[in-house]
Amino acid sequence: xxxxxxxxxxxxxxxxxxxxxxxxxxxxxxxxxxxxxxxxxxxxxxxxxxxxxxxxxxxxxxxxxxxxxxxxxxxxxxxxxxxxxxxxxxxxxxxxxxxxxxxxxxxxxxxxxxxxxxxxxxxxxxxxxxxxxxxxxxxxxxxxxxxxxxxxxxxxxxxxxxxxxxxxxxxxxxxxxxxxxxxxxxxxxxxxxxxxxxxxxxxxxxxxxxxxxxxxxxxxxxxxxxxxxxxxxxxxx
Numbered sequence: 234x235x236x237x238x239x240x241x242x243x244x245x246x247x248x249x250x251x252x253x254x255x256x257x258x259x260x261x262x263x264x265x266x267x268x269x270x271x272x273x274x275x276x277x278x279x280x281x282x283x284x285x286x287x288x289x290x291x292x293x294x295x296x297x298x299x300x301x302x303x304x305x306x307x308x309x310x311x312x313x314x315x316x317x318x319x320x321x322x323x324x325x326x327x328x329x330x331x332x333x334x335x336x337x338x339x340x341x342x343x344x345x346x347x348x349x350x351x352x353x354x355x356x357x358x359x360x361x362x363x364x365x366x367x368x369x370x371x372x373x374x375x376x377x378x379x380x381x382x383x384x385x386x387x388x389x390x391x392x393x394x395x396x397x398x399x400x401x402x403x404x405x406x407x408x409x410x411x412x413x414x415x416x417x418x419x420x421x422x423x424x425x426x427x428x429x430x431x432x433x434x435x436x437x438x439x440x441x442x443x444x445x446x447x448x449x450x451x452x453x454x455x456x457x458x459x460x461x462x463x464x465x466x467x468x469x470x
Contacts, residue, residue, distance in 0.1 A: 256319055257318060257319050257320065258319075258323055260309075260315030260318055263318040263322075264318065265305050265306070265309055266323065267322075267323055267327055268305035268326075269301070270326075270327050271331070271334035272305065274335045275297050275334035275338035276294070276298065278334070278337075278339045278342060279338045279339075279341050281342070282339060284341070284345075285345070289344075289348050289353070290344075290345055292357065293419070293423055294341060296357065297337065297419075299364070300415060311372075311375055312375060329435070333428070337426070337432065340427070341426075352422070354422075357422045358418065359415075359418025363414030363416075363417075366414065367412055370400065370401065370407040370411060371408065373397075373401060374396060378392075395455050395457070395458060402462075403462060403468065404464060404465055404466065405444065405451050405462055406440075406443075406448065406464060409443065410466065412440060413437055420433045440465070441464075441465055448463075
């Protein structure tokens with residue numbers, strides 16, 4: 234799937250409508266449905282395994298739920314507006330997030346490990362840094378979108394501006410970088426969790442191609458776009 238995403242834009246956000254607007258659903262409601270599936274199935278799966286709720290299990294469960302409460306509820310509430318999302322993207326996300334939440338929840342419920350080791354807290358620290366970075370860069374984008382809405386323009390390209398601040402000074406998609414950082418950290422903390430490492434690969438395979446497309450869109454749309462800015466990894470890629 235990842236190679237395809239280098240050439241076909243997933244139909245949401247600035248690429249909404251690329252597969253036909255007639256099959257798109259309201260942005261905020263669709264986003265909630267897409268994202269809420271994961272924490273619901275994760276928590277249900279953990280509970281069904283009857284865990285002993287060790288510190289390891291509680292911390293990993295909390296990290297998962299905190300991320301997805303933000304993504305499914307707080308994020309769309311903070312957003313000034315969200316573009317319609319193609320039904321294909323909604324269905325695909327629901328299926329993936331459901332399976333992902335279920336498999337990771339089952340693993341956490343059935344496994345435990347010591348939290349008194351460097352690897353665990355390094356992973357949690359990386360997760361926390363990615364989470365905070367995600368919220369910070371979301372805030373920068375929300376401020377830009379509010380200014381664009383205040384201009385009341387119907388021109389899609391005029392509704393977007395060049396973002397600055399934080400990692401936006403170095404890359405076009407700090408949100409994708411931050412989310413990847415979160416789940417890499419989670420996988421490290423989860424120690425030997427195969428579902429967590431599969432999730433990392435799926436996240437990178439999805440977000441990095443989209444970052445490349447977004448980077449190209451910015452360069453094509455804004456002739457004064459900073460030439461030194463990379464797509465998703467500062468100074469590298």
